[in-house]
Amino acid sequence: MYHAVSRFIFVPMVLSLTLVGYVNANSAVPVTDLGNAVTDESVTRVKVSAIAQPSPAVHNANAQLFDIIELLQQELQSLRGQVEELTFNLKRLKDDQKQRYLDLDRRIVSLTSQPVVEPTSPQEIVVTSDVNSNAAVNVSAAVADPEAEKAAYKAAFSLIRERQYEAAITALNSFVVAYPQGILVGNAHYWLGEVYMVEGDVAAAAAAFEIVIKDFPVHRKVPDALYKAGVAYQKTGDLSKANALLQRVLHEYPDSSAARLAQEKIQ
Amino acid sequence: MPVGNLSKVIASSVLVVFLAACSSTGETTDATSSTQAAQAAQAAQAAQAAADAAALAESQALEEVQAEAAAQAAAEATEQAAQEAAQQAADEAAAVAQELAQQQQQAQDAAQALAHVIYFDFDQSTIKAEFRTALNGHAAYLSQNPTAKIVLEGHADERGTREYNIALGERRGNAVSRYLVVQGVSVDAIEVVSFGEERPVNAGHDSASWAENRRVEIRYINY
Amino acid sequence: MIRINLIIRLLPRVLVTTLLSAVLATSVGANNLVIEITQGVDDPVPIAVVPFHWSGTKALKEDVAQIVDADLERSGQFKALKRSLMLSFPYQEADVYYRDWHYLATEYLVVGTVSASENGYQVDYQLFDVQRQVAIDGGRFLGGRNDLRALGHSVSDAVYEALTGLKGAFRTRVAYVAADKKVNPSYYKLLVADADGHDAKEILKSNQPIMSPSWSRDAKKLAYVSFETNRPAIYIQDITTGKRERIKSFKGINGAPAWSPDGNKLALVLSKDGNAEIYVLDLNTKRLTRVTKHYGIDTEPFWSVDGEHILFTSDRGGKPQIYQITLDTGWVERLTFEGDYNARGSLTHDGRFLVLVSRHDGRFHIAVQDLQRGTMSLLTQSNLDESPSVAPNGSMVMYSTQDGGRDILAAVSIDGKVKFKLPANEGVVREPAWSPYLN
Numbered sequence: 001m002y003h004a005v006s007r008f009i010f011v012p013m014v015l016s017l018t019l020v021g022y023v024n025a026n027s028a029v030p031v032t033d034l035g036n037a038v039t040d041e042s043v044t045r046v047k048v049s050a051i052a053q054p055s056p057a058v059h060n061a062n063a064q065l066f067d068i069i070e071l072l073q074q075e076l077q078s079l080r081g082q083v084e085e086l087t088f089n090l091k092r093l094k095d096d097q098k099q100r101y102l103d104l105d106r107r108i109v110s111l112t113s114q115p116v117v118e119p120t121s122p123q124e125i126v127v128t129s130d131v132n133s134n135a136a137v138n139v140s141a142a143v144a145d146p147e148a149e150k151a152a153y154k155a156a157f158s159l160i161r162e163r164q165y166e167a168a169i170t171a172l173n174s175f176v177v178a179y180p181q182g183i184l185v186g187n188a189h190y191w192l193g194e195v196y197m198v199e200g201d202v203a204a205a206a207a208a209f210e211i212v213i214k215d216f217p218v219h220r221k222v223p224d225a226l227y228k229a230g231v232a233y234q235k236t237g238d239l240s241k242a243n244a245l246l247q248r249v250l251h252e253y254p255d256s257s258a259a260r261l262a263q264e265k266i267q
Numbered sequence: 268m269p270v271g272n273l274s275k276v277i278a279s280s281v282l283v284v285f286l287a288a289c290s291s292t293g294e295t296t297d298a299t300s301s302t303q304a305a306q307a308a309q310a311a312q313a314a315q316a317a318a319d320a321a322a323l324a325e326s327q328a329l330e331e332v333q334a335e336a337a338a339q340a341a342a343e344a345t346e347q348a349a350q351e352a353a354q355q356a357a358d359e360a361a362a363v364a365q366e367l368a369q370q371q372q373q374a375q376d377a378a379q380a381l382a383h384v385i386y387f388d389f390d391q392s393t394i395k396a397e398f399r400t401a402l403n404g405h406a407a408y409l410s411q412n413p414t415a416k417i418v419l420e421g422h423a424d425e426r427g428t429r430e431y432n433i434a435l436g437e438r439r440g441n442a443v444s445r446y447l448v449v450q451g452v453s454v455d456a457i458e459v460v461s462f463g464e465e466r467p468v469n470a471g472h473d474s475a476s477w478a479e480n481r482r483v484e485i486r487y488i489n490y
Numbered sequence: 491m492i493r494i495n496l497i498i499r500l501l502p503r504v505l506v507t508t509l510l511s512a513v514l515a516t517s518v519g520a521n522n523l524v525i526e527i528t529q530g531v532d533d534p535v536p537i538a539v540v541p542f543h544w545s546g547t548k549a550l551k552e553d554v555a556q557i558v559d560a561d562l563e564r565s566g567q568f569k570a571l572k573r574s575l576m577l578s579f580p581y582q583e584a585d586v587y588y589r590d591w592h593y594l595a596t597e598y599l600v601v602g603t604v605s606a607s608e609n610g611y612q613v614d615y616q617l618f619d620v621q622r623q624v625a626i627d628g629g630r631f632l633g634g635r636n637d638l639r640a641l642g643h644s645v646s647d648a649v650y651e652a653l654t655g656l657k658g659a660f661r662t663r664v665a666y667v668a669a670d671k672k673v674n675p676s677y678y679k680l681l682v683a684d685a686d687g688h689d690a691k692e693i694l695k696s697n698q699p700i701m702s703p704s705w706s707r708d709a710k711k712l713a714y715v716s717f718e719t720n721r722p723a724i725y726i727q728d729i730t731t732g733k734r735e736r737i738k739s740f741k742g743i744n745g746a747p748a749w750s751p752d753g754n755k756l757a758l759v760l761s762k763d764g765n766a767e768i769y770v771l772d773l774n775t776k777r778l779t780r781v782t783k784h785y786g787i788d789t790e791p792f793w794s795v796d797g798e799h800i801l802f803t804s805d806r807g808g809k810p811q812i813y814q815i816t817l818d819t820g821w822v823e824r825l826t827f828e829g830d831y832n833a834r835g836s837l838t839h840d841g842r843f844l845v846l847v848s849r850h851d852g853r854f855h856i857a858v859q860d861l862q863r864g865t866m867s868l869l870t871q872s873n874l875d876e877s878p879s880v881a882p883n884g885s886m887v888m889y890s891t892q893d894g895g896r897d898i899l900a901a902v903s904i905d906g907k908v909k910f911k912l913p914a915n916e917g918v919v920r921e922p923a924w925s926p927y928l929n
Binding site: 425426427428429430431433434435437438441458459460461462463465466470472 | 671699701702717720721722741742743745746759761765766787789790803810831833834847849854874876877892895921
Binding site for chain 3: 073074077078080081082084085088089
């Protein structure tokens with residue numbers, strides 16, 4: 001063991017002698033051959049003690065080099081630590097991101113396979129509005145052109161499916177402004193929330209889901225909005241608010257699929 | 268024969284060794300390095316261990332005296348004179364040996380007078396500048412006294428886990444060891460033993476006590 | 491009807507012989523631990539343990555029901571009914587009047603008898619559900635003359651398992667280090683006591699530090715570090731015979747022994763190659779294999795449940811954190827990312843939770859990291875908490891902490907809800923190591 005250590009020590013020491021030889025010509029310390037030092041340790045040791053003792057400059061240079069190595073090791077360790085932490089955080093973010101995409105994909109797929117929600121035909125819109133009959137009544141009074149509304153919603157929604165999220169956000173926002181009393185405005189707010197989630201803007205997402213919950217209390221998207229808002233608040237770190245929303249799903253919509261998901265998320 | 272002569276002889280012989288060492292590397296020496304070599308020789312002289320130094324001095328002195336005696340015999344051709352000279356030389360050699368022993372004792376006293384405890388910052392094993400003088404003193408003594416041996420006892424404060432602190436204590440011991448080796452001390456003269464947080468000098472639970480406990484103790488097992 | 495679910499024959503204790511400086515393992519008054527429950531769950535289950543009936547004439551040395559009572563209360567999950575409140579003292583099913591117990595708001599009832607057997611004692615017990623008015627468990631345990639406490643713990647284990655579904659860990663032991671610097675000569679001792687702190691027995695006494703006790707998987711041997719030669723060395727000692735061997739030691743650190751799950755290997759820390767590294771010693775072939783290789787500190791090995799990984803503390807990332815190495819491939823993965831000091835990791839028996847020492851705001855606490863969720867939570871709020879050791883059933887963690895300026899042992903449940911202290915009656919105690927199941 002000691003041989004290993006002494007080898008480790010002597011190599012930098014000889015290096016430092018070399019260094020001094022170059023740096024301070026006046027000291028005229030003989031430049032020792034590195035190869036010799038490594039191949040013949042005992043000889044080197046004699047030389048080193050004979051050479052190193054007389055010159056305080058060499059002591060200091062050696063000590064400095066020793067410090068430098070130690071500093072480099074510490075620096076390397078702290079960089080390693082940072083790399084480990086960055087890798088870990090990156091992985092977590094990636095997993096999170098992937099989870100959000102998968103979640104959105106799943107919702108879109110279920111949506112397209114159950115044309116109930118997506119307004120591809122007038123009948124389906126009627127089905128949707130049946131859930132909220134009051135809204136349907138208002139809609140018939142307020143909305144001048146239900147066909148235009150449907151088309152605008154469909155356009156915005158197709159942007160989501162094409163994963164043009166920023167464009168979708170713009171389109172959905174214009175939609176809710178253009179058709180504030182529209183029969184699909186609840187859905188639009190909900191999907192705004194979903195897209196904000198994917199984009200990582202959890203605060204905006206939470207706000208959008210809250211609109212669904214508050215302004216469309218009997219909308220069929222409410223359980224999902226409650227769940228999603230809960231998840232969003234978890235991500236913002238507001239755990240008490242998150243838990244309250246998730247508990248609401250459990251209590252108010254115990255049989256919904258959102259309730260099952262909420263159960264998993266409650267901490 | 269004056270004592271000064273003897274030290275010159277020793278100095279020149281060390282110089283020869285030094286020159287030989289230098290020339291073996293294919294390098295030449297100039298005036299500066301000669302001066303350094305002379306300094307080295309003086310340092311080396313002081314470095315003799317008491318017993319070794321006495322014996323060496325005696326034998327060298329005897330040799331020299333014998334040579335002188337032979338010269339005297341050639342010049343004066345009297346055996347009696349030679350014997351007297353030899354007797355005188357032997358007395359001188361004894362005096363020299365005594366003086367060297369005194370020097371050695373002084374060196375040992377000086378080493379003992381140096382700080383024997385090196386303190387560290389929390390979770391650190393960097394040797395602080397304030398301890399370098401003491402360590403340089405130990406290094407000089409150890410490299411001049413090849414039979415001297417030390418144990419470096421590494422310690423940590425009570426914070427953190429026990430086995431980690433054992434490793435931390437050893438890292439501190441190793442830092443001191445490496446510092447000494449860089450100064451020319453043989454690795455064989457040093458042993459590192461870590462006690463971690465197991466043997467505090469201060470049993471308190473505050474930062475002043477902790478600072479006292481984060482240390483390396485230099486313990487001579489042979490001077 | 492009594493269901494005999496488990497019969498344990500406890501052999502009379504073999505007279506202990508010692509080698510070298512190992513000291514006779516006799517019961518000692520000093521360093522006994524005393525339990526104080528400091529925190530329990532909000533709604534412990536009310537249970538009544540009726541004094542066990544003893545058919546003999548001479549009074550028994552131990553009150554078995556009292557042992558069961560204390561065990562169940564210590565788990566924090568049960569609240570035992572005071573004897574002074576009991577309306578009757580049944581010891582068999584025919585004498586149990588459920589209404590009485592229901593009136594006392596007791597949910598479960600334990601009754602039993604102690605009788606003399608050929609070589610010692612026989613304990614029979616029954617457990618009743620007061621609400622449903624049925625016997626739900628029962629059994630018989632046999633033991634030697636000195637095994638009454640062990641028999642009591644066996645009853646506690648059975649009752650605990652019947653009611654919680656989790657195997658009890660009351661009939662286990664704890665090894666720990668005691669020291670007293672105030673007495674002259676100052677000493678270091680390695681002791682082994684029952685998990686409730688009773689019957690402390692001295693395993694080793696030295697005037698130099700003793701560290702890092704680690705149990706063999708059969709709970710018969712202890713590996714530990716002793717500085718008795720002024721250098722650290724690892725010893726393996728049989729706790730019943732006192733016989734011990736010193737593992738070949740090297741220059742520098744010889745520390746942190748940890749037994750592999752199969753009992754054939756010992757992970758340990760050596761610095762013979764320059765600095766603290768983890769090695770694995772095959773106890774049969776004596777072959778030594780180096781596991782880690784880094785100029786940073788690698789220490790505190792702990793085997794994964796499957797024996798394929800070793801957890802360890804390393805400061806290769808600048809600050810101590812817990813890493814895991816896969817022995818086959820040498821792949822190293824960092825496990826902890828919260829806080830700047832995480833050390834001395836150990837796993838619960840199911841491998842789900844990582845128990846560790848973690849520094850937060852400059853204070854050292856016991857923490858647990860859920861390895862599935864990745865979340866870490868602090869189990870203790872005191873300072874200088876260290877050496878966590880998990881009970882074999884994963885329910886509790888024993889650790890050492892500071893109390894009134896001295897080291898004491900304490901325990902906390904894995905959910906942090908239950909806490910109790912085990913202060914020694916003299917000196918300081920530290921480094922608890924909870925034994926595996928004894929059989």
